[in-house]
Amino acid sequence: MSPATPSPAPLAPDGEETAPARLVHALVARAREAQRQIDGYSQEQIDLVVSALGWAVINPANNRALATLAVEDTGLGNVEDKVSKNHRKTLGLLRDLHGKKTVGVIGGDPRRGIVDIARPVGVVAAVTPSTNPVATVINNIINAVKCRNAVIVAPSPKGAASCARLLELIYPELDVLRVPRDLVQMLPAPVRREQTQLLMGAADLVIVTGSQANVRAATQSGTPTFGVGVGNVAAIISESADLTAAARKIADSKTFDNATSCSAENSVIIPSGRYRPMLDALVEQGGVVLTAEEKARLQRVLWPDGGKLARDRVGHSAQFLAEAAGLSRAACQSARFFIVEEEGVGERFPFSGEKLSPVLTAYRADDFHQACDRVRALYAWQGAGHSVGLHGTDPAEALTAGLTLPVSRVIVNQAHSFAAGGNFDNGLPFTLTLGCGTWGKNHFSDNLNYRHFYNKVRISRPIEEDIPSLDMLFGDYLRRKGS
Structure with a gap:
């Protein structure tokens, strides 16, 4: 393969390459050599490497150690849910990849004279978030290597120790198969923004999951990028x-891993006639409806400056938030999650946005169509292109949502944070990187999967001519026109 030409290295005032540039270019050079060594691997060899990578996390002892370190490292989520997430997301990804062709001829259409060939992209830069410092990292690594690429991870600073430990567990597994360790690398701690930007410019493909600042930087790097929306x-x-x-x-979705998932429900829109019964049902699941005063207290804690969500308050339990906000009511002290009632959307109504906390906003709607209007208003403010949940038995409503709402997924009768990124009981690919389409300023609307990690070459051979008649193409129009 022919890798992309690396970006010119930044120079120090004396004209020499800067230290961060030297570091990044050394990592990329080693990655290119490791990728060259596996470029000729067969599908069987690559699949063994993928199994080795997956075992580094599926191994129960490794998984628990990684989950524990992730919570200690980032302060986000909880250990048991991260153990479950690491296991299920990795197991599901391996299921999706099992038997899939990513080496050499992968398909085609003999009738049309087409043969499809998969080729590596080269070196993948994976920019990963603090919310999932193990699950997202291993997902990107496995997808990249499945397609015979090398990968360099740029973890969030908070997730760097977890990423480093994951790589320490991966390397002995690669050694078993005599695979070069440089196939999987990371930026060394402390991870600096300058290094991440240099890596994105020097790689052949960027996968970025996390903040919109990182997504914007990636799209401006000049390297092809798969980024996510809000x-x-x-x-x-x-x-x-x-x-x-x-x-x-x-409730299960909203409380899983303290709502660190971008797929956790932030709002629920309820028909007026079923509003109170639905709130009662949520209370039965451990929710607590806050009073106006309690809501104001929680708002001051989550948005202390009136605008930006407080990063040190997200990803914690309801009990943590109750203590921080001074919610002394006994029900608040034992709540699984909080419910705040809201009427407005936008900057003046911060609970209408993403909260990354076990806090659910409740809205009323007269009917399904008004509920869809509320979704449009919410997503015009924040979240366009991502997903919408729908609970009901009318298939026409799901179709209407898919045809009219600015979303890439309509998740019907499922716990959203488990389902949107793929689950064992739906057909979506397992991932932690969700494209949001042009609505979310992304150029893809799929669940990121292995098909995004290879270049497709097509061999085209001549076939019998297939020239359409003018009547086939224009007949209906011309008859209507009366010509």
Whole structure:
């Protein structure tokens, strides 16, 4: 393969290459050599490497150690849920990849004279978030290597120790297969923004999951990029919904890993006639509806400056938030999650946005169509292109949502944070990187998967001519025109 030409190295005032540039270019050079060594691997060899990478996390002892370190390292989420997330996301990804062709001829269409060939992209730069410092990292690594690429991870500063430990566990598994360790690398701690930007410019492909600042930097790097949009998932409760089942799924999703997932529900939109019964069902699942005073206290804690969400308050339990906000009511002290009632959307109503906390905003709607209007308003403010949840039994409503709402996924009767990124009981690919389409300023709307990690070459051979008649193409129009 022919890798892309690296970006020119920044120079120090004396004309020499800067120290960060030397570091990054050394990593990339080693990655290119390691990638060259596996470029000729067979599908069977690559699949063994993928299994080795997956075992580094699936191994229960490794998984728990990584989950524990991730919580200690970032202060986000909780250990048991991260153990579950690391296991399920990795196991699901390996299921999706099992038997998939990524080496040499991968398919084609003999009738059309087409043969499809998969080729590596080269060196992948994976920019990963603090919210999932293990699951996202291993997902990107496995997808990249499945397609015979090298990968260099640029973890968030808070997630650097977890990433480093993951690589320490990966390397002995690679050694078993005599695979070069430089196939999987990371920027050394402390991870600096300058190094991350240099890496994005020097790589052949960038995968960026996390802050919009990182996504913007990646798209401006000059390197092809798969980036994500902003999460702010809303769930619509239909007139036909099973309220008990919907409340259980929403509560389980909202509280999983302290709501660190971008796919966790942030708002629930309820028909007026079912509003109180739905709130009661959510309370049965451990939710607590806050009073106006309690809501104001929580708002001051989550948005202390009136605008930006406080990063040191997100990803914690409801008990942590209750203590921080001075919510002394006994129910608040034992809540699984909080429910705040809201009427507005936008800057003056911060609970209408993404909260990354076990806090659910409740809205009323007269009917399904008004609920869809509320979703449009919410996503015009934040979250366009991501996903919407729908609880109900009318398939026409799901189709209407898919045809009219600015979303890339309509998740029907499922716990959203488990389902949007793929689950064992739906057909979406397992991922932690969700494209949001042009609505979310992304150029893809899929769940990131292995197909995004290779170049496709097409061999085209001549076939019998297939020239359409003018009547086939223009007949209907011309007859209507009367010509």
